Amino acid sequence: MPTSPRFYRWLTQVCYWPLLILVALWHGMPTDAPGTLPVYIALFLWVLPLLFPLHGLVKGKPYTHAWTNFVLMFYFLHGLTVVYTHPDERVWSILELIFTTGAFIGATGYARYQGRAQGLGLKKLKDYD
Template sequence: MILAARVLALAGYLGLLGLILVWTTWIDRPEIVPVSVALVILVLPLLFPLRGMLHGRRYTHAWSSLLALAYVTLGITLAAAADARLYGLLMTAASLAWFGGCLLYVKLDARRARQTTP
């Protein structure tokens, strides 16, 4: 079960990262700001938890779940706009998968750590 939670968190995280990169560079390039600025604003915060997420660190999963909520909010905001509805829905789904996977992983890993400690 703990492996499934970690896979869900990583799938949501990497899916969100890939979605933002693909959407911003190929599918719908921003018109107001340069692509590089949009990528820095959207992708740079996602790079901070990358190492801890890949190594399965519980603390990183805990604090990155709060970062996922920012992307949930952004996804819901974009989904409300008619021209970016699909992008917003996909972003919301990936962010919620990341958030739920992180919470479940932290809970199960903490439980496992308590059981193995004498």
């Protein structure tokens, strides 16, 4: 795997933006199924969490890339669940899994290598002795 923060930042951007668009399109489509939420509430609940880290991701902040993974895991678990339970939405969920996996790998790599380049990180206990 590359150790360049530039590659990981690129991977995060290439996967995060399509994920945001996919989620908006997927949950923004009106359905006739009983018991579904209105479109505006579904969009609010599904798109809003992806908007929280946008500023830090655009600015290239390693800390934001690191905590974005917590948000991405919600969408990863959703994709895994839908692949298994809703065969008619399998294509949407496979795309969701691909984009979240790519964004996760990119955000993790960028946070690690850019954080090291900036001198950020946790000090090991033996460094204090």
